[in-house]
Amino acid sequence: MQQTLTTRLFDDSDRSGLDPFALFEEWYALAQEAEPNDPHAMALATADETGLPDVRMVLLNRRDARGFCFFTNFESQKGQQLTANPQAAMVMHWKSLRRQIRMRGPVEVVSPEEADEYFASRAKGSRIASATSKQSRPLASRQHMLDEVEALTKMIGDGDMPRPAHWSGFRIVPLAIEFWKDGEFRLHDRVRFTRASIDAPWTSERLYP
Numbered sequence: 001m002q003q004t005l006t007t008r009l010f011d012d013s014d015r016s017g018l019d020p021f022a023l024f025e026e027w028y029a030l031a032q033e034a035e036p037n038d039p040h041a042m043a044l045a046t047a048d049e050t051g052l053p054d055v056r057m058v059l060l061n062r063r064d065a066r067g068f069c070f071f072t073n074f075e076s077q078k079g080q081q082l083t084a085n086p087q088a089a090m091v092m093h094w095k096s097l098r099r100q101i102r103m104r105g106p107v108e109v110v111s112p113e114e115a116d117e118y119f120a121s122r123a124k125g126s127r128i129a130s131a132t133s134k135q136s137r138p139l140a141s142r143q144h145m146l147d148e149v150e151a152l153t154k155m156i157g158d159g160d161m162p163r164p165a166h167w168s169g170f171r172i173v174p175l176a177i178e179f180w181k182d183g184e185f186r187l188h189d190r191v192r193f194t195r196a197s198i199d200a201p202w203t204s205e206r207l208y209p
Contacts, residue, residue, distance in 0.1 A: 020177040020193040020202060021065060027099060027179070034096040044070065045089040046081040054081065060092070061118060061169070068103070069110055071118055071169040076135035079166075082107050088172050098182030103174040106198075110169035119163040127161040128152050173198050183209065 031039040040060040047053050054077060062069040068090070072079055082088060089104035119127060132148045139145055175198070181189040190207040 018193075018204065020174075020179075020204075023179060024063075024101060024177070027094075027097075027101060030097055031092075031094045031099075035094055036096075039094065040092075042070075042090045042092045044078065046078050047085055047087075048077075048081050049084060054078065062114070067105075067108075067171040067173040069114070069169050069171045071110075071115065071167070073130065073133060073135040073167055075137075075166045079135075082170055088170070090172060100180045101177065102180070103172065103177040105173050105175040107170050107172055110171055112168070115168040116163055118169065119167065124161055125153075127163075128156065130167050131161060131164045178207075 028039070038059065041057055042060050043055055044058045045053055045055045056078065058070045058072065058078075060068055061071050074080075074083065086107040087105070088107045089102065091100055091102035093100040119130075122130075128149060132145070132152050175196075176192060176194045178190060178192040183189055186209055188209040190209060191204055192207055193202045193204045195202050
């Protein structure tokens with residue numbers, strides 16, 4: 001792995017055929033081996049109705065050729081912001097690798113089938129917590145929240161916990177993806193892929209650190 005981490009991102013002559021989604025998978029595979037905790041953690045940036053940005057850590061739960069998905073309470077601040085302004089930016093930083101990937105683009109809601117499938121894959125306790133949480137809203141006390149979780153847990157018993165209507169997922173469909181790799185004397189490697197629309201081909205350019 002040391003050879004992989006010390007070589008350049010790639011030569012300028014071989015960028016034309018690169019797919020940023022495939023390159024993401026290569027870097028993510030390295031992160032899964034190297035990061036001790038949550039290699040799928042990402043900082044998600046949104047903006048409110050005044051344009052003031054918000055940022056918080058979320059987990060990248062799914063990804064494919066369409067984009068990068070995370071799941072959340074749609075009544076939360078980020079859920080409301082993305083519903084009103086469906087655009088976002090994200091960054092994944094892997095300190096152990098000295099690499100990061102950031103991207104931005106429009107956001108779409110995942111299908112109900114995708115949301116159901118992912119919700120069903122979660123631990124039952126997490127599903128109950130998602131159903132009871134009034135995310136981002138004031139909470140009188142932690143005990144009040146725990147009492148609500150306990151009450152729903154008893155009510156459900158051995159039964160299933162279906163996905164609440166307020167819980168689903170967003171997909172970031174990137175129009176720009178930038179790969180950053182640490183370099184000696186701060187001469188970092190930065191390469192940015194961009195496309196004019198989600199159906200357009202990717203182009204790439206190297207950036208000054």
